[in-house]
Amino acid sequence: MRKSDKHLRFMDFANGNAKTYQYHKEDKVLLAVDCIIFGFDEEDLKILLIKRGFEPEMGKWSLVGGFLQKQETLETAATRILNLYTGLDNIYMEQVATFSEVDRDPVERTISTAYYALINIEEHNQKLNKQFSANWFSVAKAPKLIFDHDKMIQHALKRLRNRAATQPIGFELLPEKFTMRQLQKLYEAIWDTQLDKRNFINKIRSLNILEKLDEKDKTSSRKGSFLYQFDPQKYQSEEGKPFVLNF
Amino acid sequence: MRKSDKHLRFMDFANGNAKTYQYHKEDKVLLAVDCIIFGFDEEDLKILLIKRGFEPEMGKWSLVGGFLQKQETLETAATRILNLYTGLDNIYMEQVATFSEVDRDPVERTISTAYYALINIEEHNQKLNKQFSANWFSVAKAPKLIFDHDKMIQHALKRLRNRAATQPIGFELLPEKFTMRQLQKLYEAIWDTQLDKRNFINKIRSLNILEKLDEKDKTSSRKGSFLYQFDPQKYQSEEGKPFVLNF
DNA sequence: ATTTGCAAGTGTAGTTTTAACACTTATTCT
DNA sequence: AGAATAAGTGTTAAAACTACACTTGCAAAT
Numbered sequence A, B: 001m002r003k004s005d006k007h008l009r010f011m012d013f014a015n016g017n018a019k020t021y022q023y024h025k026e027d028k029v030l031l032a033v034d035c036i037i038f039g040f041d042e043e044d045l046k047i048l049l050i051k052r053g054f055e056p057e058m059g060k061w062s063l064v065g066g067f068l069q070k071q072e073t074l075e076t077a078a079t080r081i082l083n084l085y086t087g088l089d090n091i092y093m094e095q096v097a098t099f100s101e102v103d104r105d106p107v108e109r110t111i112s113t114a115y116y117a118l119i120n121i122e123e124h125n126q127k128l129n130k131q132f133s134a135n136w137f138s139v140a141k142a143p144k145l146i147f148d149h150d151k152m153i154q155h156a157l158k159r160l161r162n163r164a165a166t167q168p169i170g171f172e173l174l175p176e177k178f179t180m181r182q183l184q185k186l187y188e189a190i191w192d193t194q195l196d197k198r199n200f201i202n203k204i205r206s207l208n209i210l211e212k213l214d215e216k217d218k219t220s221s222r223k224g225s226f227l228y229q230f231d232p233q234k235y236q237s238e239e240g241k242p243f244v245l246n247f
Numbered sequence C: 001a002t003t004t005g006c007a008a009g010t011g012t013a014g015t016t017t018t019a020a021c022a023c024t025t026a027t028t029c030t
Numbered sequence D: 001a002g003a004a005t006a007a008g009t010g011t012t013a014a015a016a017c018t019a020c021a022c023t024t025g026c027a028a029a030t
Helices: A074-086 A126-131 A149-166 A180-191 A197-207 A232-236 B074-086 B126-131 B149-166 B180-191 B197-207 B232-236
Strands: A006-010 A021-025 A028-040 A045-051 A064-067 A092-099 A110-118 A134-138 A177-179 A210-217 A225-230 B006-010 B021-025 B028-040 B045-051 B064-067 B092-099 B110-118 B134-138 B177-179 B210-217 B225-230
Touching: A028 A074, A028 A149, A045 A064, A045 A074, A064 A074, A074 A092, A074 A110, A092 A149, A092 B092, A110 A149, A149 A180, A177 A180, A177 A210, A180 A197, A180 A225, A197 A210, B028 B074, B028 B149, B045 B064, B045 B074, B064 B074, B074 B092, B074 B110, B092 B149, B110 B149, B149 B180, B177 B180, B177 B210, B180 B197, B180 B225, B197 B210
Parallel strands: A028 A110, B028 B110
Antiparallel strands: A006 A021, A028 A045, A028 A064, A028 B028, A045 A134, A092 A110, A177 A225, A210 A225, B006 B021, B028 B045, B028 B064, B045 B134, B092 B110, B177 B225, B210 B225
């Protein structure tokens, strides 16, 4: 490996009082960003994967990702990558962790920081999707992915499950207006569990963060079900209780 | 910035069916590891800081850290750094997050992954400590640190507070044998809160993960207080209940 | 016009968990 | 023997949680 970049580095300081320094050729590495893009299709929690169109591992499924560019923060890079593959801006995302196994990328030492993102599948730009051979997979039925991407997904899923219980982020996965049934199915999908609808609605209502609209969604039943909307103002204000869902 | 390392990179694939590839000169960066070392002194939650003996920011306080070397994972590097500054092995640690603001290090673009670690201050090797001008500071009273280290600590603290509520990691900060009072003070320090000792001991006992010893600690009272020990076997087994402390 | 089918919508009671609270005990020092 | 000190212990009221089943509103079919 080449070593030519210089960086001031502390050396041999532990070994006495003399303060000695030395320019040291540090090992620079490639930094990548991989995104776990979650969506929800009224039934399952899904992730957006692409079929790699380049080597190594061409033709296999992988997370969407890219390399960090020198003027970017990781957040900026993740935003760029998310926009590239979904056509969307203002996507909710959070850093998950950084993966650094020496041989995780067989071509060259690459360290990758994973971000998870939540998007509303409806809004997702199908055009870009097709161009990249992208596909939504149920988390449970996803194919085996390249490198350590499966591990990344497991980490992201764990984080999502935790966040969903303490932050009102579920709404990021739903259309602006949604029914209680949708909301319940979403949390059932995230936690892979079954919830009682009476207990669910009681808990949600007690949080005081939703606005019940006069509109109904008629697609799923003759009676129709009322639509709700997350109200960030209520959530921030006194009336909104701390968001905690511990079913 | 030098660009000479080649890496296969996907280019121009979105723009049609033709699959074109190109070697691209990626931007490599320096990767650092910074460690938030927590300790507990029977009263306060503390962090180990060092007075920097080299530029930039010589003389200011900072987290302990170092650069990732090419054959290392981040975990390996963190382990190495922790051992260097504390003399200890088998330290409990967990990755917190990676910080990537472009100008976080004024000398050169450096991206840093933070780890938090929990150690028993008693076991901490004072010798190495002094050589590095290291000092324990109460989290609340710590000096202003260099770069974005304060931000790192806030992240780490948040993580620690969460973990402490759902994983039996508090014991990492205590001697092997400890009193209920110590344990309670520890959690009070972590969460910066006051707990009722009767409720505390009842909850802890209900978890069934501690062994009560016949020994007493006589240093803090005439009566003496019984010593307890965390029993990982109980915790793993049926009798150990899921560790959840929600005071 | 009436009936039927379907999912939406609603309330309660028993149980468990939490929170608040004060006195007794064991020991040492004087 | 008495005083001083921190350790150790249990109960009760309130809140949260869990389990559980029938009614409503609407539209389609008859």
